[in-house]
Amino acid sequence: MEEKSNMPPIYIVSGGKGVAGHTLVEAMLIQYPNHKIPVVIEPEVSSQEQIDKITDKVLADNGVIAHTMVDHIARRKLIDTCEKKEIRHFDLVGNMTDYLDTVLDMKPVEQPGLFRLRDMEYYRRVRAIEFTMQHDDGQHTDKIATADIVLAGVSRTGKTPLSIYLAMFGWKVANVPIVPGTPVPETLFQIDPKRVFGLTISMAYLIAQRSSRVSRINMDPNSDYVDRRKVRMELDYAANLYKKGGFTVLNITNKPVEYTANEILTILTSRFGSNKWKAHED
Structure with a gap:
């Protein structure tokens, strides 16, 4: 049986989750090895009734x-x-807050949990980037249902840079290449089509992009990759797939990544609201 401590407990009282207060108190207690002081967190305290109950218990x-x-x-x-x-009692923020009020000549927002929210936002972005890299160029298509956004398109329609740009804002993105003769994963047609965006591009612009790549990597300049008839077939094939899936089609011709990303986010906001984590919460 665990021995009950006779030491007076320290109650962490917070308007938020109590993480900051608990971290600070534990950082101080670690300087006293083998201490037996209980630490109790009392989170989300705001009313006088809560305060009365807690202080009675502390007493x-x-x-x-x-x-x-x-x-x-x-x-x-x-x-x-x-x-x-x-x-x-020990006020862990009051004196510093009073000082900052004076030196900054402004009032704080007084919203509990902002530091925790900032950390959550940071780690969400990290996880989004990791997810996006793992689901780039048709990888792990069996798990694309967990993506916030799915991009589809033929080669050189900018799927990867657009995916990474969106991931930097915390969106988990998967992208799927469209290649005639190569089966499209069935999962692409099993997820919510309102989150799937089919990228298209003018044939002339696409051939120009591909020709530039051909020169860089010493490909055969006469390959099907830049053949006008073959490129036209690719674009038509992709368009038919977008229609079949009921996907949103975006023309990215001469558009910077930022513009297309904003276009996608505007569409998603109109469909799902401003809370971008609503559908696929971590």
Whole structure:
């Protein structure tokens, strides 16, 4: 049986999840090896009723409070209640907030959890980039249903740079090459077509792009890759697939990546709302 500590507990009281306060307290406690001080997190505290219940519990446990209340009204309520009940408390943000108010001559937004949200946003972007690289150029098509956006197109329609650009904003993107004679993965037609974008391009512009590539990598300049008739067949084949799947068709001729990305995001926002994580939450 685990021995119960007789040490007075430290209660972390926060208007958010209590992560910042808990991290700071644990960083201090680690300097005292083998300590047996219990640490209790009391998150999402804002009302006087919550404060009364918590302080009564702290009083009964002979504990102390360390708080990170960024809302100045809730912070004042907690401090007043602690002082009224003679509970020892440590304000981990108040003094610094007062200093910043003065030196910056502005008021804070007082929104709990902003630091955690910033970290979440950063890691979402990292995960989105990793996902996108793993699902580039038709890789792992069995898992493209977990993508936020799926791009399809023939060679040299800019699928990869567009995918990476979107991933930098936190979108998980998969892209699928369209090659006549090569079966298209069935999963492409099993996912929500409102999230699939078929990229098309003018034949002249596509041939120019491919010709440039042919010169760079010393390909046969007479190959089917740049043959007008073959290129026309590729574009028609792709157009038929887009129609079959009910995909949104985007013409990327002479458009920078940023423009096409914005076009996609505008369409998705109109379809699913502004919360881009709604369909495929991590």
